[in-house]
Amino acid sequence: MKTHFQILVVGGGTAGIMTAARFLRIDPHLDLGIIEPSETHYYQPAWTLVGAGTYRFDKTARPMEDVIPKRAIWIRDYVIGFQPDSYSLSTKSGNSYTYHYLIVAPGLAYDFDLVPGLKEAMNKADVCSIYTNPEHCWEAIRNFKGGTALFTQPTTPIKCGGAPQKIMYLAESYWRKSGVRNKTKVVFATPGSVIFGIPEIRKTLLNVVDRKDINLRFGHELRKIDSVNQIAWFEPGKHLREYNHKDLNIAKEGSLIGIKYDYLHTAPPSVAPRFIRESSLVNASKWLDVDHHSLQHRKYANIFGLGDVAGLPTAKTGAAIRKQVPVVVDNIFRLIRNGHQRIKSYNGYSSCPLVTDYGKMVLAEFDYDNNFTPDPKLKQLLISDSSKEHWRLWLLKKYGLPYLYWNKMLKGKDV
Numbered sequence: 461m462k463t464h465f466q467i468l469v470v471g472g473g474t475a476g477i478m479t480a481a482r483f484l485r486i487d488p489h490l491d492l493g494i495i496e497p498s499e500t501h502y503y504q505p506a507w508t509l510v511g512a513g514t515y516r517f518d519k520t521a522r523p524m525e526d527v528i529p530k531r532a533i534w535i536r537d538y539v540i541g542f543q544p545d546s547y548s549l550s551t552k553s554g555n556s557y558t559y560h561y562l563i564v565a566p567g568l569a570y571d572f573d574l575v576p577g578l579k580e581a582m583n584k585a586d587v588c589s590i591y592t593n594p595e596h597c598w599e600a601i602r603n604f605k606g607g608t609a610l611f612t613q614p615t616t617p618i619k620c621g622g623a624p625q626k627i628m629y630l631a632e633s634y635w636r637k638s639g640v641r642n643k644t645k646v647v648f649a650t651p652g653s654v655i656f657g658i659p660e661i662r663k664t665l666l667n668v669v670d671r672k673d674i675n676l677r678f679g680h681e682l683r684k685i686d687s688v689n690q691i692a693w694f695e696p697g698k699h700l701r702e703y704n705h706k707d708l709n710i711a712k713e714g715s716l717i718g719i720k721y722d723y724l725h726t727a728p729p730s731v732a733p734r735f736i737r738e739s740s741l742v743n744a745s746k747w748l749d750v751d752h753h754s755l756q757h758r759k760y761a762n763i764f765g766l767g768d769v770a771g772l773p774t775a776k777t778g779a780a781i782r783k784q785v786p787v788v789v790d791n792i793f794r795l796i797r798n799g800h801q802r803i804k805s806y807n808g809y810s811s812c813p814l815v816t817d818y819g820k821m822v823l824a825e826f827d828y829d830n831n832f833t834p835d836p837k838l839k840q841l842l843i844s845d846s847s848k849e850h851w852r853l854w855l856l857k858k859y860g861l862p863y864l865y866w867n868k869m870l871k872g873k874d875v
């Protein structure tokens with residue numbers, strides 16, 4: 461059994477596969493292993509569309525063996541611990557592997573215990589999440605008969621921070637068609653202070669919120685769910701504020717505010733996986749401690765990290781990974797070849813394709829400083845202003861991006 465690799469990748473998700481594929485595209489003779497336990501690879505960005513009944517779930521999944529680069533060695537195992545001083549790690553099946561360079565990309569984990577009652581609530585007919593079961597979500601949206609439809613998100617970082625509002629915009633549209641919208645109050649309760657951090661995008665989204673008559677409740681920190689009495693309990697945060705007031709059925713318990721719901725959508729509280737949190741590789745917030753620009757570990761020079769696990773002050777998306785991969789690959793090649801490094805620098809780029817309706821989308825692209833940074837290639841798609849809703853952007857989300865993901869990005873090609 462081979463136990464030493466020049467490059468070892470932890471995780472065969474978006475970040476792990478894209479990085480491995482790019483390495484091997486540049487140098488097919490690299491000695492590269494990927495440790496990944498799952499037999500299936502998912503294109504998670506389409507789960508929002510699955511949750512709204514406009515994309516098939518089976519189209520978001522492919523066998524892992526089809527996406528692992530042919531020249532990589534796939535180790536079907538779980539990493540359980542790191543010994544970075546001896547350049548090694550250990551796995552669940554009792555093996556140890558050593559490496560020259562390590563890439564840590566196991567994504568994030570859900571910690572339902574951070575919101576008591578949430579786990580029990582998730583399988584109910586009136587509670588759902590595109591993050592955990594998008595098909596159940598579509599069922600819950602279809603079966604909704606009116607009342608208060610509450611959309612919320614936790615206080616932790618989550619994958620694609622815009623997704624909880626995307627599904628709200630689509631559900632609201634569906635309820636117009638299904639005839640229950642006129643007996644429904646749509647509410648978005650968020651711990652944040654604004655609907656979106658980029659001013660250009662915020663302006664458009666507020667128009668969408670007005671058009672859809674949605675009640676926004678800011679500074680709402682989700683604390684627990686009482687799924688028997690259908691109440692979501694929030695701690696009022698410092699951003700407590702309301703936009704487009706609606707009278708709701710409100711409960712009180714000490715400092716907590718309870719919103720009575722008839723339908724609830726939420727994203728699970730998210731943390732780095734336990735084997736990362738319990739390792740010496742994390743920062744004070746327990747995310748992987750990498751330099752924000754080089755993506756090199758701050759303590760161990762031969763370790764790099766990217767994707768959802770990385771402690772980076774930007775949105776956790778596949779789009780961000782697309783820009784992180786060349787930085788990691790280039791910096792490691794420089795270390796391998798001549799010892800120089802940190803030539804390529806990651807600027808925090810991330811993007812959020814905000815679907816605002818069936819057939820409409822806004823594309824938020826931004827950097828660490830929350831500058832709006834639209835891709836110049838959008839002009840080739842005849843999209844002059846991606847901060848505005850556009851049907852071509854919807855086509856990009858539904859057809860263009862999945863195609864590019866499976867056929868270009870996962871093969872290490874530039875997009």
Ligand SMILES: Cc1cc2nc3c(=O)[nH]c(=O)nc-3n(C[C@H](O)[C@H](O)[C@H](O)COP(=O)(O)OP(=O)(O)OC[C@H]3O[C@@H](n4cnc5c(N)ncnc54)[C@H](O)[C@@H]3O)c2cc1C
Binds near residue numbers: 470472497780
């Ligand atoms: C509902 C939803 C909507 C989204 N929308 C968008 C969007 O519109 N645009 C966008 O760009 N992004 C979107 N994202 C986010 C995007 O999917 C993630 O940011 C991306 O998949 C993260 O990639 P990753 O490789 O870091 O983690 P993942 O893709 O989650 O992969 C992590 C891999 O690590 C493996 N692993 C875990 N533990 C271990 C272990 N112990 N040992 C070895 N391997 C391990 C897992 O099996 C998994 O295969 C969305 C996500 C969701 C859930």
